[in-house]
Amino acid sequence: MKISVFIATSLDGYIAKLDGSIDWLMDKRYELEGEGFGYQELYDACDLLVMGRNSFEKVAGFDEWPYPGKRVIVLSRTFKALPKNIDNVELFSGSIIELIEMLTMQNSKHIYIDGGQVIQAFLEEGVVTDMTITTIPILLGEGIKLFGALSKEKHIKLLSAKGYDNGFVQSKYEVFN
């Protein structure tokens, strides 16, 4: 089973400001006509999305649900039920290993995981298979970190690196577990 990270980060390693906002990322200065940076291809290739409570609350607050029709699993031990009923969104309160066992039983082939805490937990658990990191040309100074503590250092393998005219640098890595 492939477990993929596809995320944007400031050069200093933040995926959002401390209040969770990503307005700095949505800046018009970064728009490149006809360029989606590979997001849609990954999204389409994945059976489902896994995200944490914070990411869910963030996207559930958008005017439009960004993942119509896509299966989404929200990892949370604090939610008793999802605060907002959205088609195809389910709550999971077990461990990562239990989640992967369930998804393996269900014959899932490719999972897209999102959000700093989820990514950090999956990396620590040693189950991420690949990461596409898009580095935005900005220093935020503070925010919600992409990476966190690990019980041991982890070598990763660069698959490709590409700079874009809008200043993004996208690096793809294979993760050894």
Added chain:
Amino acid sequence: MKISVFIATSLDGYIAKLDGSIDWLMDKRYELEGEGFGYQELYDACDLLVMGRNSFEKVAGFDEWPYPGKRVIVLSRTFKALPKNIDNVELFSGSIIELIEMLTMQNSKHIYIDGGQVIQAFLEEGVVTDMTITTIPILLGEGIKLFGALSKEKHIKLLSAKGYDNGFVQSKYEVFN
């Protein structure tokens, strides 16, 4: 006056382990025959190096002084004198602005600054002109951070990005001040 950063960082943003060690960076797996990643060109182009106390103590402990003949300024307010007398190395205990005033008077054209705290302080002061960041394909989990807090976010301009066969990704940025 150009003030350049040229530094390697783990993908999770650390320039050294917590004890200051960079053994993970010196790993033989990263050796690429005949490839210096542009370090020598920058080093040769610079009139002088500026580093902090930690970086100085680190390199002063090497078997061989790595900057023979190069002017080096060590920024420190705690040192009364340099603990080790090395030719062409001087102590400066003033502010960054005072340092730049002095170097401007001395007609310095290009400064290479090194070390996390020095880089962070120069960025916060708004005097860095360009950064070459080489991202090493490893997650350390903890360590000495390349970037730190800033009083306001800072847009930077990507000049080039390149992936290497050893997994390094080198990105060059112009910094607006």
